[in-house]
Structures are given as C-alpha cells and as structure tokens.
Amino acid sequence: MSAEVRTTTETEFADWLRAVNTGFLNSAPPKPEEVAARLAGTDLRRTWGAFDGGRCVATYRSFSQELTVPGGAVVAADAVSAVTVTPSHRGQGLLRRMITTDLGEARDRGEVVANLVAAEYGIYGRFGFGRASRTARWTIDVPRTGLDRRRWTPPEEGGRIELIDGAELRKEGPEFHDRWRVLQPGAIDRDERWWRVNTGAEESGTPFTEPFHAVYRSPEGRVEGLATYTVEGKWNDGKQPANIVSVRRLTATSPAVEGALWRFLCSLDWVVEVTAGQRSPDDLLPYYLPDPRAARLVGTADYLWVRVLDTVRALEARTYGVPGTLVLDVRDDAGVASGRYVLESTPDGASCAPTSRAADLVLGAGALGSLYLGDETPTRLAALGVLTEERPGALARAEALFHTPRRPWCPDMF
Structure with a gap:
C-alpha cells in the first residue's frame, strides 16, 4: 500500500475530520458547522494526513504551545493532537512518517520540546516521548467532610468568592491563568480562542452548556483563584436533594485560596457529592477538609508526555x-x-x-x-x-x- 503523507488542504479538511472521528470510534460524519468551527482553530500547515485513493486514512496535527518547567520558566513546545490511523491502514508506518516529519520541523522552528496527551500508553515511547506527569480523579462525600454548610462564612483569608459569567471570565481569566501557570510545572498556556470556546463565545463543533464560574478575589479585588463546575440535579425518592458537582477546573495562586474554593464547593446547598478529574497526583485536596477521608482517590493515570527536541x-x-x-x-x-x-x-x-x-x-x-x-x-x-x-x-x-x-x-x- 502506498498512501501519500502530506499536509491537508482546506477542501480536504472535512474528510480529515471524518478520519479523526473514525480513529476515535465515532462513525458519525462531521456536521458542516463542526467542520467550520474546527477549521477556524487549525493551522493547515501543521495538519498532516495520509491519503489513499483520495481518502484520508490517518491524521495528525500540531500547534505552538508554552510549557512551564521547574523554576517557572516557559519553553516553546510542539503540541501534538488528533493522532489516528484508520483500522484498515494500521501497521504501514503512517504515524511514523507523520510524526518524524513534524518533530523535525518543530526542531527547525526552535521548539524545545514536544507535548501530547496519549490516548494509548504504548504508542509514543517508540518516538522518544516519556511520561512526564500524571493525573488523578477524586470524589468527595460531602456529608462526611465535617463542614457545617448551614453556617457558611466568607474565607478567613480576607478575600471573597463570587460567581461570574463567561463574559466576565474572558476579561479576567487570561491574566489570572498567566500568573498561575508559571507557578505550576507542567502547566500550559491558553490562547484567546481557548477562552472564547470554553465560555461559549465561539463555536467548537460540540454543544455548549454554560457552567458555573466561581472566582476568589483578594481584599483588593484581584482574582487569585478560579473554579469552573457543573451541577447534575438529582432528587431521591424521599424528595431529598442528591446533587453532584463536577469540577472541570480549579486553580489558585496559593494553598489558602485553593482550600477556600474547595470548601465553598462542598458547602453548596443540595450537594451531596463533588467529583474532580484531572487533578495533580499529590493534590492537597483531602487536607483542606475537616475530615480528609471524605475525599477518595478513585483513579490515576499517565497524562502529559514530553519529548525533548x-x-x-x-x-x-x-x-x-x-x-x-x-x-x-x-x-x-x-x-x-x-x-x-x-x-x-x-x-x-x-x-x-x-x-x-x-x-x-x-x-x-x-x-x-x-x-x-x-x-x-x-x-x-x-x-x-x-x-x-x-x-x-x-x-x-x-x-x-x-x-x-x-x-x-x-x-x-x-
């Protein structure tokens, strides 16, 4: 078989996206609005495909990123994503051809490392990537935390917590994230499009539901912490609330602020459980609660992989x-x-x-x-x-x- 490996054109992008869906076991063809939304955030000069008989059978894309390293410096990174090979074309070296070309170009551009989040463990070690961070998932049994939710008080640290909408987050979130990310090795930057997509101001190709955004403000009004979460509404047969909070992201510039945000989430009315995914494996989360055993570690896995260029x-x-x-x-x-x-x-x-x-x-x-x-x-x-x-x-x-x-x-x- 002699599939042609090259960058993808705009007219081929819908077929490229179809191949991405196929690779991730989604048989549904991409809708026109999804194609348009994804194309708007894609650099076709760094979007590779393997084409056999005019049909895309393997996909790969990269984009520029900044990675924080120990000490707070950031390095230029080649972020790798959307890597797939259609089942009918496995074992033909298509990924090797795409990734070798991209990593060579990344080195020539002056990028220091390449990053990716691996869907499968055994693939990327062959190409010089090493597992560089892990992720953890936690579940908090709210009634067991020892918090008295009937007497919620503002944080003792002198700040305040308030809810804001997506428009306000787009104004204040980027500056806060840039201050936070240099404090955390392994953190990456978020561009303007990231903030627009994640606050519903720009289409991403998937349905958007507005989450809650809670910010912690210092006494001077500066954002020092941010929690984004959703709530699953549930009531049991005895007409008792059994709502579940799912934390999408929670970051803070200090442990005191981070603890205040966790206690806030665990003090919400009607909530019996708080779940948190993609946390640090050495997260201090349990020890922000009066009873740390209320927070249970439910899973860990490798997450960010790094390849030195x-x-x-x-x-x-x-x-x-x-x-x-x-x-x-x-x-x-x-x-x-x-x-x-x-x-x-x-x-x-x-x-x-x-x-x-x-x-x-x-x-x-x-x-x-x-x-x-x-x-x-x-x-x-x-x-x-x-x-x-x-x-x-x-x-x-x-x-x-x-x-x-x-x-x-x-x-x-x-």
Whole structure:
C-alpha cells in the first residue's frame, strides 16, 4: 500500500475530520458547522494526513504551545493532537512518517520540546516521548467532610468568592491563568480562542452548556483563584436533594485560596457529592477538609508526555534542587536529542553543553522526557532499566539535582 503523507488542504479538511472521528470510534460524519468551527482553530500547515485513493486514512496535527518547567520558566513546545490511523491502514508506518516529519520541523522552528496527551500508553515511547506527569480523579462525600454548610462564612483569608459569567471570565481569566501557570510545572498556556470556546463565545463543533464560574478575589479585588463546575440535579425518592458537582477546573495562586474554593464547593446547598478529574497526583485536596477521608482517590493515570527536541536549551531552562555537575549520555534513535552533555547547576542558573567527558548516566530520550519536569526519579528509572549509572554515586547526585518540591501537573486537555 502506498498512501501519500502530506499536509491537508482546506477542501480536504472535512474528510480529515471524518478520519479523526473514525480513529476515535465515532462513525458519525462531521456536521458542516463542526467542520467550520474546527477549521477556524487549525493551522493547515501543521495538519498532516495520509491519503489513499483520495481518502484520508490517518491524521495528525500540531500547534505552538508554552510549557512551564521547574523554576517557572516557559519553553516553546510542539503540541501534538488528533493522532489516528484508520483500522484498515494500521501497521504501514503512517504515524511514523507523520510524526518524524513534524518533530523535525518543530526542531527547525526552535521548539524545545514536544507535548501530547496519549490516548494509548504504548504508542509514543517508540518516538522518544516519556511520561512526564500524571493525573488523578477524586470524589468527595460531602456529608462526611465535617463542614457545617448551614453556617457558611466568607474565607478567613480576607478575600471573597463570587460567581461570574463567561463574559466576565474572558476579561479576567487570561491574566489570572498567566500568573498561575508559571507557578505550576507542567502547566500550559491558553490562547484567546481557548477562552472564547470554553465560555461559549465561539463555536467548537460540540454543544455548549454554560457552567458555573466561581472566582476568589483578594481584599483588593484581584482574582487569585478560579473554579469552573457543573451541577447534575438529582432528587431521591424521599424528595431529598442528591446533587453532584463536577469540577472541570480549579486553580489558585496559593494553598489558602485553593482550600477556600474547595470548601465553598462542598458547602453548596443540595450537594451531596463533588467529583474532580484531572487533578495533580499529590493534590492537597483531602487536607483542606475537616475530615480528609471524605475525599477518595478513585483513579490515576499517565497524562502529559514530553519529548525533548533540544537537549541543551531544555536542560538550561529549568532549575535544579541543588548545585552540582552531571554528565548525561542521551541515546535517541531519531538522533534529535542524542549526545553527551555536561549539566552544571549553580545558584545563579544552569548551563548545559556537549562534552567528551565520561558519562555519569546513560539514558534514552524517553527517560529524559520523564525526568524533565520532575515527575519521575532517576532511581525509579534505573530500577526499570531505562537509565544506567556509569559512575558510582551519580544516581544519588542526579536524584538531588532533578528533585522538585511538588509533582508536575497539567489541568488541560488538548
């Protein structure tokens, strides 16, 4: 079979979107309004397809993104999404052809890493991606929290919580998110279209239902926290309310503000359960409640995957736990991140450069991606056989260097 791999034209985009739906097991053809909405937010120069007999049989797209790394710096990233291969054309190397071309172009554009959220675990390690963050889901049994919802009082921290609509969120949300995201390794930027789509001001191709938006304001009126949530209305047979709050996003610039927002949600009238998805695996959520056992962890999984494209710039961008020097021998089948590098961490910042010195550690590109944001540790990777200690003591040194106080977390799907 000789499918042609190339970028997609505007007239082919509806067929490309049909192939995306097929790949994700949705047999419904895209509606014209969905095609138009998706096309408006798509850069066709970075939208790849494999075409066989004029029909799209594989899809892939990327777009520019910013990723926060330990220390608060942001690096340019190649965000990968909509990756599918039609079942009839699996095993023909179509994904490899698309991803290899895109990653090469991303490196040439100066993007430091590539990011994606993997639908399947076993695919992207073959292309140098490493699991770089995890996500967790929580369920809160509200009656067991120990909160007295009959006597709700404003936050003790001196701020206030208020509900705003989508139009107000579009005005205040972007500035707040840009302040918050540099505090959280693994967080990504949100462009203007993201805010318009997620507040119903712009079509996305799927039905939109207005959620609730609760903001925490400081005494000076500045937004320091944001919770977006929906409510599923339920009443039991005894005419007792049994509503469920589903938290879509909750971020805050401090633990005090974050705790105030969780307690607010658990104090809503008629609510018996609060669910939260895509949270950090080391979330402090349970300990904001009088009875932490009311919050139950119901699932965890890998989430953000990272592929280093420029080893020197990537390692220089982040900060490290202690001063020190480490020589890394990076093995990359694609040759993108390969080389031997000396990493030097000082109180004034980090430097990284090619070297001919003997290696302290040998690791693959995927292991480097897992280490990069601090979610995995050198010791765990060595135990898994994807990182090798070449010099005694190097593993302990790497453990201290790559340590981060909190685990990385990405609250957004893309």
